[in-house]
Amino acid sequence: MGRKNMNTDKKTDYEKIELTVRRQKRISDIITYVLLSVWAVIVLFPFYWMVLTSIKSYGAYNSEYIPKFYTLSPTLQNYVDAFTAVPLGKYLVNTVIFTLATTFLMLIVITLAAFAFARLDFKGKNIVFVIFLSLMMIPNELVIITNYMTVTNLDMRNSFTGLILPSVTSVFYIYLLKENFEQIPDTLYYAAKVDGTSDFKYLLRVMIPISKPTLVTVTILKVIECWNSYVWPRLITDDERYFLVSNGIQEIRENGFGRENIPAMMAAVVVISLPLIILFLIFRKKIMEGVSRGGMKG
Amino acid sequence: MRKRKFINSSLKGWLYLLPAILFLGVFMVYPLLDVFVYSFEEGYNSASQTYFGTGFYNYSYVLHDPYFLQAVKNTFVLVVITVPLSTGIALIISIGLHAIKPLRELLQTIYFLPYVTNTLAVGMVFMILFKKTAYSEGLINLLITGLGGTSVDFIDGPYWAKMFVLCFYTIWVVMPFKILILTGALSGVDEQYYHAARVDGTSKFRIFMRITLPMISPMIFYLVITGFIGAFKAYSDVVALFGTNLNAAEMNTIVGYVYDMLYGDSGGYPSYASAAAIILFVIILTITCINLLVSKKNVHY
Structure with a gap:
């Protein structure tokens, strides 16, 4: 009886450890991906901005005091x-x-x-x-x-x-x-x-x-x-x-x-x-x- | 007969080398000697190609020129900020890249993009992101005011703001190379060391300090040296952000000073340019030697 009890205790211990390890791994994975995504955005953003600006019309661009992150009327006139x-x-x-x-x-x-x-x-x-x-x-x-x-x-x-x-x-x-x-x-x-x-x-x-x-x-x-x-x-x-x-x-x-x-x-x-x-x-x-x-x- | 054959084959070898020797001789060896000659010729006139004395006057002129001192200051600030920061960030990103499996290749490709873009062209994008104009504050300034700060003109404004953009752009430009080298170095570390450490129950931080870092230290060191050399020669990214009149913008670099002395509105003084270029070369050489000495103590090969 006592022995059996000890066994189950041990098992839950393992599970607990495994769970915390897995949780730790997941947290560190999330941190890693967030970090990597931030840098990816920093790298890509200038490219996005250059393409976006190039298809905004001259008038639209200059009237945007707060620049828009998209455009609904793309134009190739700038090209x-x-x-x-x-x-x-x-x-x-x-x-x-x-x-x-x-x-x-x-x-x-x-x-x-x-x-x-x-x-x-x-x-x-x-x-x-x-x-x-x-x-x-x-x-x-x-x-x-x-x-x-x-x-x-x-x-x-x-x-x-x-x-x-x-x-x-x-x-x-x-x-x-x-x-x-x-x-x-x-x-x-x-x-x-x-x-x-x-x-x-x-x-x-x-x-x-x-x-x-x-x-x-x-x-x-x-x-x-x-x-x-x-x-x-x-x-x-x-x-x-x-x-x-x-x-x-x-x-x-x-x-x-x-x-x-x-x-x-x-x-x-x-x-x-x-x-x-x-x-x-x-x-x-x-x-x-x-x-x-x-x-x-x- | 044998002898003639040998002479023939000797001649052949030189013949194959001839184009390379010719080009290197005219455009590298001769200029290398000539730059020292220029730097000692006082009062050289490029129109009449005459000079009236030899000595150290050009060096003394350059060293007393406020524009040159400004350029030296800018260059040093740029070097001191960007080299450690870019190497550190690149290390963090590479470790992150090394730890993940999905998306790794895609992210590596994205991170490498700045390497293949034209520095002048993309610099303009940074300029419009940071610049304040009559009709718009610019995206970055809107971000700053949105977060409760006050907007600054990063392109025509105070010195520290301009320096900030320059450092930011420089780091953006040099990161691809560093990430590429460091991810290569990290994947080159033998997995067995990690297994052994894990069996011993070593903590992650300790594994990093005791195994990873020593194993990749030669590559980090290589990046620091090339980083120093590259940052000391900064020029085209500065032009991209602030235009060609760098003295007026107070953002000139040593290399920029050399070219300004040589060419353009302030140009026509190859002697001053040569003296400045040699001073730059001496600075780079000194720093590289110091780096080598430091590395002997701290790098594990």
């Missing part, structure tokens, strides 16, 4: 204004040209260099590699002054050449690609040599296809960097015909539309932001993986 009142289309085309050309040239330069470091043997290779690595430490701010003077003296201001040339090499990407190339087994190389394949052909036919994932990552990261670049384009262009989107939006803010037409400004902001967001949603995994491998902005 029309963004493309007609200011040369937003031109800015976009410029940025696409700049991005594609810079990324394409950079891919050629870094692939050749990475191939030399990973596959070829020559005197002085190690010294050059160490010098390259040490260049990674140099902040852009230190070299941009002379580059500005160089490009100005070469009369390349307000030209795509001047915009593109300084950013077609990246030591970090050379390093990343070299590491990748080195993982390709030597036997493949010797087999190709026996077949009489030249080094260049081997690079094109074997190494590049094998390293495609890394090349894609590098390409995407470079595209993001180009699309968002602001400082160099600002220094090197003062002719509106060569503005990229970052400078374009700054110009729109200071001189376009008139300062008060915020809905049209937000429409331009949406147009500028959208391409990268779409790119990100498509290549989410690749981008996040690439960035965590060392893609600090700038």
